[in-house]
Amino acid sequence: MHSTILIFIDGVGIGKLDKRINPFFKYKFKVFSEFFDSPPSLENQYLQSGSTFLFPTDACLGVEGLPQSGTGQTSIFCGINAPKKIGKHFGPYPYSTLIPIIEKRNIFKEFINMNKKVAFANAYPSIFFDYVNSGRRRLSVTTLSCILTGVRLRTSTDLRRGRAISNELDNKYWVTKLNYDLPLIKPETAARRLFRLADKHHLTVFEYFITDHLGHGRYKTEMKERLELLDQFIFYVLKNIGKRSLVICSDHGNLEDLSVKTHTRNPALTITAGRKAETLAKKIKSIKDIKKAILGLYK
Numbered sequence: 001m002h003s004t005i006l007i008f009i010d011g012v013g014i015g016k017l018d019k020r021i022n023p024f025f026k027y028k029f030k031v032f033s034e035f036f037d038s039p040p041s042l043e044n045q046y047l048q049s050g051s052t053f054l055f056p057t058d059a060c061l062g063v064e065g066l067p068q069s070g071t072g073q074t075s076i077f078c079g080i081n082a083p084k085k086i087g088k089h090f091g092p093y094p095y096s097t098l099i100p101i102i103e104k105r106n107i108f109k110e111f112i113n114m115n116k117k118v119a120f121a122n123a124y125p126s127i128f129f130d131y132v133n134s135g136r137r138r139l140s141v142t143t144l145s146c147i148l149t150g151v152r153l154r155t156s157t158d159l160r161r162g163r164a165i166s167n168e169l170d171n172k173y174w175v176t177k178l179n180y181d182l183p184l185i186k187p188e189t190a191a192r193r194l195f196r197l198a199d200k201h202h203l204t205v206f207e208y209f210i211t212d213h214l215g216h217g218r219y220k221t222e223m224k225e226r227l228e229l230l231d232q233f234i235f236y237v238l239k240n241i242g243k244r245s246l247v248i249c250s251d252h253g254n255l256e257d258l259s260v261k262t263h264t265r266n267p268a269l270t271i272t273a274g275r276k277a278e279t280l281a282k283k284i285k286s287i288k289d290i291k292k293a294i295l296g297l298y299k
Contacts, residue, residue: 002275003198004245004294006107006205007237008076008142009230010069011212013253013266014056017041021259023214027227030235040269051277052238056267058286059252063089066263069212070094072251072287073141078105079291093138099148106145107203107291114298116202120146121194123154123164125178142207156180163197165190168210169229187233194237198244202298215254217261234271241274245297248272249290 019025024032024039032039036047040054047054059067061075063083068091074082078101083089086097094102103109111118120142132139132147139147146153154164159171160182166174169190174180198204210226213219219226237246248271253264268287272280276297283293 001199001202002245002297003201004203004247004297005194005198005237005241006203006290006294007234007246007248008073008205008207009211009248009250009269010207010209011215011252011254011263012250012269013059013256013264014040014042014045014269015253015256015264015266017043022256023223023227023258024256027224029227029231031231031238034235035238042266045267052271052273053277053281054269054271055281055284057249057270057284057290059250059268060265061286061288063087065089066265067252067268068092068263069251070098070141072268074098074102075286075288076249076251076290077107077141077145078102079107079288079295080105081288092140094141094144099144102141102145103148106141106149107294108145108149108151108205110291110295111203111298112149112151116298117200118151119197119201119204120151120153121165121197121204121206123156123159123166125156125174125180127178129153129155140207140209142205156182162193165193165206167208168226169208169233187229188236191233191236191240195240195244203294211250211255215256215258215261215263238271238273243275245275245277245280245294246271246273247280247284247290247294249284249287251287 015022035049045056068089070091071082158164171182250268253266
């Protein structure tokens with residue numbers, strides 16, 4: 001079975017070569033030091049190491065203003081120019097008129113229509129399910145796509161049994177903020193869980209949003225810790241991707257420029273690796289190309 005892993009990392013662009021504002025240059029990342037010659041920058045946007053490709057992806061889509069998560073994520077997961085569709089960038093949640101499009105055209109739905117198996121790796125606490133069951137639907141595009149398509153959202157039980165991954169990878173917030181009795185795990189353990197899921201599904205998606213929070217100035221004291229964990233996770237995934245296909249993508253810039261607490265118009269960072277990585281890299285020019293490129297692997 002050909003398995004594809006899509007790792008969506010919120011709010012990561014390619015920025016200036018300036019360690020004062022760009023954490024890619026302030027901190028040491030194994031992903032960059034051991035896979036590429038340097039971190040990506042506006043001066044050096046295309047990097048390659050064997051069958052691993054890092055490149056810029058247009059998140060502005062010809063629309064004025066700063067790219068936002070609602071339209072950016074809709075563009076990624078539905079393969080459309082969402083900001084052009086509604087005449088503006090919008091977020092953090094999807095614009096109301098985009099919801100029917102998300103229901104009909106999200107990538108999970110497309111795979112299911114091809115009789116392919118899909119999985120969303122993220123686990124959600126009971127408080128989230130209480131929120132959804134109350135009828136409120138201010139949800140991310142990924143979560144909304146799952147609910148509208150019937151893709152199972154994983155629970156604390158799945159997380160405890162190693163069948164899901166927490167949003168922050170190591171379970172720390174579940175333990176310290178939500179008072180769950182869970183072990184703290186290493187990012188490599190989270191990556192192995194992702195592989196186990198991927199090997200049973202044609203498409204497996206994992207969403208990591210803390211990078212966008214860091215860019216906005218939240219979790220400021222945990223910047224180094226969170227980025228080191230993410231780096232270790234991605235490094236392990238890249239080293240062990242094998243014959244699986246991998247796409248790591250983002251919806252807009254933010255983290256790469258800490259001189260501002262807003263999103264940026266910088267190109268979003270994208271990485272492809274594993275099977276057909278070069279084919280994927282050649283097909284992805286903007287965030288709306290990601291879905292089509294992945295689907296193309298199965299046609």
